Amino acid sequence: MNRIIKVARxxxxxxxxxxxxxxxxxxxxxxxTLAIWWLVRRNGSDEGLYSGGAQAPMWYFLALGIQALTLxxxxxxxxSISRRTFYLGTVALFSVCALVLSVFYYLIGLxxxxxxxxxxxxxxxxxxxxxxxxxxVQILFYFVLMVLLFMxxxxxxxxxxxxxxxxxxxxxxxxxxVVLGIIALFTFGNYWDQFWSWALNWTAAGITLWxxxxxxxxxxxxxxxxxxxxx
Amino acid sequence: MPRTTAIATRELSKTYKDVRALDNVSLELxxxxxxxxxxxxxxxxxxxxxxxxxxxxxxxxxxxIFGHAPFEHDPTLSRICFIRESQKYPDDFxxxxxxxxxxxxxxxxxxxxxxxLVEAFALPTRRRIKKLSRGQLSAVGVIIGMASxxxxxxxxxxxxxxxxxxxxxxxDRLVEDFAEYPRTIxxxxxxxxxxxxxxxxxxxxxxxxxxIDSDAEELRGTAVTVTGEDAKVQEFxxxxxxxxxxxxxxxxxxxxxxxxxxxxxxxxxxxxxDLSPVSLQQLVVRSALSSTTETGIDERTExxx
Numbered sequence: 001m002n003r004i005i006k007v008a009r010x011x012x013x014x015x016x017x018x019x020x021x022x023x024x025x026x027x028x029x030x031x032x033t034l035a036i037w038w039l040v041r042r043n044g045s046d047e048g049l050y051s052g053g054a055q056a057p058m059w060y061f062l063a064l065g066i067q068a069l070t071l072x073x074x075x076x077x078x079x080s081i082s083r084r085t086f087y088l089g090t091v092a093l094f095s096v097c098a099l100v101l102s103v104f105y106y107l108i109g110l111x112x113x114x115x116x117x118x119x120x121x122x123x124x125x126x127x128x129x130x131x132x133x134x135x136x137v138q139i140l141f142y143f144v145l146m147v148l149l150f151m152x153x154x155x156x157x158x159x160x161x162x163x164x165x166x167x168x169x170x171x172x173x174x175x176x177x178v179v180l181g182i183i184a185l186f187t188f189g190n191y192w193d194q195f196w197s198w199a200l201n202w203t204a205a206g207i208t209l210w211x212x213x214x215x216x217x218x219x220x221x222x223x224x225x226x227x228x229x230x231x
Numbered sequence: 232m233p234r235t236t237a238i239a240t241r242e243l244s245k246t247y248k249d250v251r252a253l254d255n256v257s258l259e260l261x262x263x264x265x266x267x268x269x270x271x272x273x274x275x276x277x278x279x280x281x282x283x284x285x286x287x288x289x290x291x292x293x294x295x296i297f298g299h300a301p302f303e304h305d306p307t308l309s310r311i312c313f314i315r316e317s318q319k320y321p322d323d324f325x326x327x328x329x330x331x332x333x334x335x336x337x338x339x340x341x342x343x344x345x346x347x348l349v350e351a352f353a354l355p356t357r358r359r360i361k362k363l364s365r366g367q368l369s370a371v372g373v374i375i376g377m378a379s380x381x382x383x384x385x386x387x388x389x390x391x392x393x394x395x396x397x398x399x400x401x402x403d404r405l406v407e408d409f410a411e412y413p414r415t416i417x418x419x420x421x422x423x424x425x426x427x428x429x430x431x432x433x434x435x436x437x438x439x440x441x442x443i444d445s446d447a448e449e450l451r452g453t454a455v456t457v458t459g460e461d462a463k464v465q466e467f468x469x470x471x472x473x474x475x476x477x478x479x480x481x482x483x484x485x486x487x488x489x490x491x492x493x494x495x496x497x498x499x500x501x502x503x504x505d506l507s508p509v510s511l512q513q514l515v516v517r518s519a520l521s522s523t524t525e526t527g528i529d530e531r532t533e534x535x536x
Binding site for chain 1 (some may be wrong): 281287314332
């Protein structure tokens with residue numbers, strides 16, 4: 001247990017990686033959005049303003065998942081840490097970071113609504129489709145999205161660490177074949193209308209549930225892959 | 232009661248695609264000694280150390296550290312320190328951050344020693360590791376290895392890029408610290424003459440096989456070079472095992488595996504033959520060469536460079 005916490009502390013030695021950079025990305029995209037809204041309002045538009053800028057730091061987590069592994073994993077081997085301990089410490093740390101950020105999203109969303117969309121009627125954090133849900137679903141929704149993206153990066157990186165270039169070629173070839181197969185199936189079967197009416201009816205809670213399940217599967221997959229990876 | 236062995240392997244084998252990196256390696260290393268793991272580039276030194284430290288795993292055979300398999304076993308791993316020659320560090324890490332991290336995980340970490348070595352190697356600790364020169368990068372690994380004071384410490388070609396002064400500092404400090412805090416040290420190297428004086432026990436690996444596993448003192452006496460008139464040399468060495476032969480006209484210089492007693496030495500003198508000791512480096516080079524008969528010629532020229 002003790003060493004798992006030490007892994008988290010090691011990952012935090014450079015605070016920029018897990019805390020600083022996500023906050024800079026979020027702050028930057030928020031300020032840019034405010035500036036754009038202000039310009040739009042000055043031009044006399046009075047329509048509702050929406051922004052997808054809140055997802056900006058989430059994409060960084062994809063890169064973080066890759067980076068936490070490809071660079072820190074070989075170093076953790078030199079620190080005589082088992083793969084299991086490294087995995088648990090890193091995933092636990094990320095989960096805590098994601099949870100804190102998710103709560104922050106929820107709270108600042110409340111502030112956004114209270115200030116009338118930052119005085120400009122804008123929606124950056126409290127997007128209607130998510131903000132309509134109760135607090136738990138909102139927080140979990142953000143949390144699952146963040147963990148999901150981190151896990152995508154993490155899983156791809158573990159496959160690389162274990163099977164190197166061969167692993168990447170096989171993985172992306174298979175992925176391409178599967179995606180192409182599904183598209184072909186839908187196209188020949190004329191399922192596209194059905195698909196879109198099904199996909200557009202997803203709720204935030206539904207995405208949270210299924211996304212969480214996929215994230216769990218990927219977490220298990222990356223753990224099993226990492227168990228025999230080499231630096 | 233016999234002392235527990237520090238490292239024990241039994242019939243360890245590892246194959247990468249078509250290369251046999253380790254071939255039936257069985258070893259026993261006692262605690263609190265300095266071992267030299269010698270061999271050419273690609274002989275299997277790093278592979279062996281990776282398996283012993285749980286960073287890699289064998290296809291066959293077993294490896295035990297203090298009686299326990301190291302792979303994924305934290306209590307065993309925490310007693311080991313192994314910084315690779317090509318060690319990767321987190322991209323944004325500065326030198327002092329790597330030390331801070333090592334201090335977290337190595338219980339016996341000695342910060343004072345680390346700072347002392349930083350000064351001795353003139354290492355800029357506020358610099359990013361990826362901006363360091365090859366020598367400075369080696370120094371980071373050396374400092375982590377020394378200051379960790381782990382029960383078993385592996386040094387993987389620790390001198391790469393270090394200048395002669397820095398290398399001497401490393402050797403001196405290692406001996407000094409070892410005297411005060413005895414532990415098992417495995418030093419992998421192909422600069423054999425430079426480390427020869429440090430080593431108490433020598434293990435030579437070639438093409439994944441152990442070709443020498445012997446006490447350093449003992450090893451030095453196991454071979455001798457006989458120089459003189461070809462016919463007389465031939466007569467003198469008799470059926471002794473020849474490690475190497477050089478000939479120039481009627482003169483021959485033959486290295487044989489033999490322990491000569493004083494009577495034999497006297498006899499050689501009477502026959503007008505010169506006897507000279509064989510350095511550890513020569514012995515290792517010859518042993519490595521004699522195990523590769525087909526490509527021996529090419530490699531001999533390479534070994535001389």
